Amino acid sequence: VKLHWSPRSPFVRKVMVTALELGLAERIERIRSVAITQTPNPALMADSPLNKIPALVLDDGEVLYDSAVICEYLNDLAGGDLYPKGGRERWTVLRRASLANGLTDLLIIWRGERSRAPEIQSKPHLAAYELKARRAMDVLEAEVDKLNTDKINIADIAVACVTSYLDFRFADLEWRKAWPKLDAWNRQIEARPSMKATVIVDDTEAAAASLQGAGA
């Protein structure tokens, strides 16, 4: 299978961490695909109509997106146990994974707004994005006792990827000071080989010609 991939995307990272945890990473051929909201990429859109990465092209040509669907597909393929099979625990884990995914979406649009020329940035939007991001982080901090670093699930992977993304794009938030329990948990999960192998890298210079803007 082929994965529309970028070393800068937290959603792609989540898929790669999932694949590594399941022992499937070697079966995935990565295609460096530039995904920038305001500069749609025709080659990417041929497979991913909304111009988003990750998108997984299966051997029969069908394309799976978005990252939540890809992760569940990989877990199913490997017969993995990253998703509780049923009961209340399943819904809690899925809800927490959605919170992390939604926070990631929010950070991406927040960053998009911050990257615009200062005179056209919308102050109300910036303030609302920050308020929501902080609220989501408060909820994750309050739930930190339920997060794992040993027998991990899909929510742990999603929370790990979004918190580490804050280091990459929102260093000014100083999140590790503001949410110290999440910081301690994140440091432990970042020690897993799957996280170490997927550290976000800014390859902007390497791909400079086509990488203008706040994309991945």
Ligand SMILES: N[C@@H](CCC(=O)N[C@@H](CS)C(=O)NCC(=O)O)C(=O)O
């Ligand atoms: N809900 C999607 C979000 C994916 C997403 O927003 N990816 C960004 C890069 S991190 C993207 O491809 N942006 C390009 C665009 O919006 O046109 C998922 O979970 O896969």
